[in-house]
Amino acid sequence: xxxxxxxxxxxxxxxxxxxxxxxxxxxxxxxxxxxxxxxxxxxxxxxxxxxxxxxxxxxxxxxxxxxxxxxxxxxxxxxxxxxxxxxxxxxxxxxxxxxxxxxxxxxxxxxxxxxxxxxxxxxxxxxxxxxxxxxxxxxxxxxxxxxxxxxxxxxxxxxxxxxxxxxxxxxxxxxxxxxxxxxxxxxxxxxxxxxxxxxxxxxxxxxxxxxxxxxxxx
Ligand SMILES: C[S@@+](CC[C@H](N)C(=O)[O-])C[C@H]1O[C@@H](n2cnc3c(N)ncnc32)[C@H](O)[C@@H]1O
Numbered sequence: 042x043x044x045x046x047x048x049x050x051x052x053x054x055x056x057x058x059x060x061x062x063x064x065x066x067x068x069x070x071x072x073x074x075x076x077x078x079x080x081x082x083x084x085x086x087x088x089x090x091x092x093x094x095x096x097x098x099x100x101x102x103x104x105x106x107x108x109x110x111x112x113x114x115x116x117x118x119x120x121x122x123x124x125x126x127x128x129x130x131x132x133x134x135x136x137x138x139x140x141x142x143x144x145x146x147x148x149x150x151x152x153x154x155x156x157x158x159x160x161x162x163x164x165x166x167x168x169x170x171x172x173x174x175x176x177x178x179x180x181x182x183x184x185x186x187x188x189x190x191x192x193x194x195x196x197x198x199x200x201x202x203x204x205x206x207x208x209x210x211x212x213x214x215x216x217x218x219x220x221x222x223x224x225x226x227x228x229x230x231x232x233x234x235x236x237x238x239x240x241x242x243x244x245x246x247x248x249x250x251x252x253x254x255x256x257x258x259x
Pocket of ligand 1: 086107108148165169
């Protein structure tokens, strides 16, 4: 989606993707990923997700990238964290305790700006892109991560013709074809979540599954 779409979403607070608590899949599967306590975790398209609080508590440091200044400011306000703000090229860096959120476009982010990350967490980032933009995102994500880094990816899969995204459907064959170039892929879980998603039911979507993968950067 274009930047303006997301700026509008944040300015109108139309942020149905934002969960009121930590994603249960993160709590369930992250410990199995095997990230060491010292790990620095990259969270692309982080929004103001509370999952970052979980990662701050379990890992050494967290670095997120988010387009919307509103999202970044709300994250720190709502967490009650006093923040320091500095300029990093065309991005702004907001830092508090062991978290840094880099506000700006992920496509112009350089690896040096996020530092060496040992782990990453993608929830509602890959699936935020329509298919035409998704391979570019996969390439950019890969360019930001060192070989050997391990990540957890959560996707949705549903008949795309039955509903417009975002979130977009990302079937397992897409993950294997496009992410497989850059990452070793392990399918961790696949769950039928249609009955838990009234928005999809209302649109007449007949099938919806949520899939967790572990990725290892080649
Ligand atoms: C579907 S939301 C997911 C947010 C978060 N991962 C979560 O689980 O709540 C996608 C986020 O990506 C951000 N975004 C969109 N395009 C971006 C870009 N080019 N660079 C950085 N962030 C972007 C949006 O502002 C939005 O907050």
